[in-house]
Amino acid sequence: MDFVLIAQSTADEFTRDPGSGSSGCVANDGICPDWAIDNFDRYVTPALEHIYLTVVSVGIGFAVAFLLAVLAHRQRWLIAPITGATGILYTIPSFAFFFLLLPFTGRGNTTAIIALSAYTLQIIFRNIMAGLANVPEAAKDSGRGMGMTGRQLLWRVELPLATPELIAGLRIATVSTVALATLAVFAGAGGLGDPIYADLTFKTNIILAGGLCILIALAFDLLLVGIQKLAVPWRAVRPV
Amino acid sequence: MTGEATSVTYRGVTKRYAGQTDPAVDDLSLEVEAGEICVLVGPSGCGKTTALRMVNRTVDLTEGDITIGGTSVKDRPPAELRREIGYVIQQIGLFPHRTIADNIATVPHLVGWDKERIAARVDELIELIELDGEMRDRFPSQLSGGQQQRVGVARALAVDPPVMLMDEPFGAIDPINRERLQNEFLRLQREIRKTVLFVTHDIDEAIKMGDRIAIMRKGGKLAQFATPAELLMSPSDDFVEDFVGADRALKRLALMRVSDIDLWEAPLAHVGQSTGEVRSKLVGAEVPHALLVDSDRRPIGWLSESDLAGDTVPATPDSGPDPILDLEDVMRDALADILQSETQYAPVVDGQRRIAGILSVEIIQDFLGSPEAKEEEHPAADRPLAEDHSAAPPDYPPGD
Numbered sequence: 001m002d003f004v005l006i007a008q009s010t011a012d013e014f015t016r017d018p019g020s021g022s023s024g025c026v027a028n029d030g031i032c033p034d035w036a037i038d039n040f041d042r043y044v045t046p047a048l049e050h051i052y053l054t055v056v057s058v059g060i061g062f063a064v065a066f067l068l069a070v071l072a073h074r075q076r077w078l079i080a081p082i083t084g085a086t087g088i089l090y091t092i093p094s095f096a097f098f099f100l101l102l103p104f105t106g107r108g109n110t111t112a113i114i115a116l117s118a119y120t121l122q123i124i125f126r127n128i129m130a131g132l133a134n135v136p137e138a139a140k141d142s143g144r145g146m147g148m149t150g151r152q153l154l155w156r157v158e159l160p161l162a163t164p165e166l167i168a169g170l171r172i173a174t175v176s177t178v179a180l181a182t183l184a185v186f187a188g189a190g191g192l193g194d195p196i197y198a199d200l201t202f203k204t205n206i207i208l209a210g211g212l213c214i215l216i217a218l219a220f221d222l223l224l225v226g227i228q229k230l231a232v233p234w235r236a237v238r239p240v
Numbered sequence: 241m242t243g244e245a246t247s248v249t250y251r252g253v254t255k256r257y258a259g260q261t262d263p264a265v266d267d268l269s270l271e272v273e274a275g276e277i278c279v280l281v282g283p284s285g286c287g288k289t290t291a292l293r294m295v296n297r298t299v300d301l302t303e304g305d306i307t308i309g310g311t312s313v314k315d316r317p318p319a320e321l322r323r324e325i326g327y328v329i330q331q332i333g334l335f336p337h338r339t340i341a342d343n344i345a346t347v348p349h350l351v352g353w354d355k356e357r358i359a360a361r362v363d364e365l366i367e368l369i370e371l372d373g374e375m376r377d378r379f380p381s382q383l384s385g386g387q388q389q390r391v392g393v394a395r396a397l398a399v400d401p402p403v404m405l406m407d408e409p410f411g412a413i414d415p416i417n418r419e420r421l422q423n424e425f426l427r428l429q430r431e432i433r434k435t436v437l438f439v440t441h442d443i444d445e446a447i448k449m450g451d452r453i454a455i456m457r458k459g460g461k462l463a464q465f466a467t468p469a470e471l472l473m474s475p476s477d478d479f480v481e482d483f484v485g486a487d488r489a490l491k492r493l494a495l496m497r498v499s500d501i502d503l504w505e506a507p508l509a510h511v512g513q514s515t516g517e518v519r520s521k522l523v524g525a526e527v528p529h530a531l532l533v534d535s536d537r538r539p540i541g542w543l544s545e546s547d548l549a550g551d552t553v554p555a556t557p558d559s560g561p562d563p564i565l566d567l568e569d570v571m572r573d574a575l576a577d578i579l580q581s582e583t584q585y586a587p588v589v590d591g592q593r594r595i596a597g598i599l600s601v602e603i604i605q606d607f608l609g610s611p612e613a614k615e616e617e618h619p620a621a622d623r624p625l626a627e628d629h630s631a632a633p634p635d636y637p638p639g640d
Contacts, residue, residue, distance in 0.1 A: 142333030145298055146347050147323035160337045234337045234379040
């Protein structure tokens, strides 16, 4: 078995290719727009992988954190242990996390996704709990007083009112996952880390791959802001 | 489940919160009759809110029982019970993420009404609380506090529950709007006739809103359960007397109308009548001046000494008749009018503006100090002027 944590599988693909024009610029590790345009298709697959890793990891992280939050909302004593456990997960360095998982899940997406999801738990869980805690006591009191069951109150009042905080948590988790996913290459899961770590000395490559990361993060963030606008219409209105 | 108001009965109800030695509510027994507003009032920490909340089991009873229309609340699943009891709280508690219409539709939704029925009911309620139809699709944050609490009341009335619980419903509203909301609710209550339990710490609000008032003292004990008038006239002990306030005599006036009291007979004069006749009328009269009235017995003004100097009564007396009071005026306001005009008495007229009698500061003083005031019934038995005003011909024969 090969536990070596380097992006060796695809490394050669992304090294500069002095034969393809602008050779002086490329040879001197400069910033070469011509080379970038000519070689842009090299980045499409890693970018798609990156998006895939982010979506799946945040999706799984959200599902797990949501379940934990609903559970902890009912059983208040669970809040401290869950916060503690997800906190510990959050502090594990990513290289160490991959390394710990490799004997069980091997190189590939599974290892990367497990680690990346685990990192989102703390942020999403805490934000949902904060959102639930911010629900006005009066709304809960009147809901209960009108005959809502605990479940009806949760789904019809508390969770909708916790949505702004929940989405805020998703935004932070998504952006940080986009950044962390550049390390997924060391678990053998590809992504934009692949071109970045293939040749750290070639500026054009770093700027292109890094720039794509930032664009992906921005796009996700805008998407979530849009979802928030749709999901939380009452926050946008002004008193008349 | 809906419609007809039902009685609410507390029988030996005690609530002890965990970790507290003293009960929050101590052996409370109370019978709230169907269709009346019962106000629970008392200083903070007297257990009034706890007493209220035990009705819909948002607080559970420790001992005793509460029955609604004969059924114990303990025999009902809480959620089901609560859907049949309107609930209005001080903080209003509208759902910020739902439109006004959706807020009002909360309970109809919970009990599974169909869409058309809910929409029709929402429209009906928005009209009932006199809210602009445009508000239907707004969010609560777009409404003023007063409008929000109207919606709160409408939401509580949505499935026409027989019983309403109102926990300081107008406590967070500014004084002017509070008064409006109180009046609106009283008007509403005349139509809907719910059994209402109403918590407040404000004795004036209690007197205004309550058909009966339960005054509670610290330790969750009932101090007195009586009508507002009884409470003001004969407080059961020092605590109640203190709580009702030193101005309870004045508060009593707020509960009465001018027609509830014996008025003085007015010495009347007509234009062109001989002054001799008028003078003879004044002998032994309670009012020292004659009141000039027109042929329909509507007051024109008071006749002074100089007005009576001639042979006949002049058409334009020195002083006008103001202030003129109405039989339907609240006594407190009538007294204020008299005092403000720096006079001792004022003519009282009926619905047709015809003279019905004279109200004086002296009458009010006598009333407040008399044993009569200690009776519950209003002293309305013997009131010749006030009662025969529909009989058209003037019954003041000249030269009487």
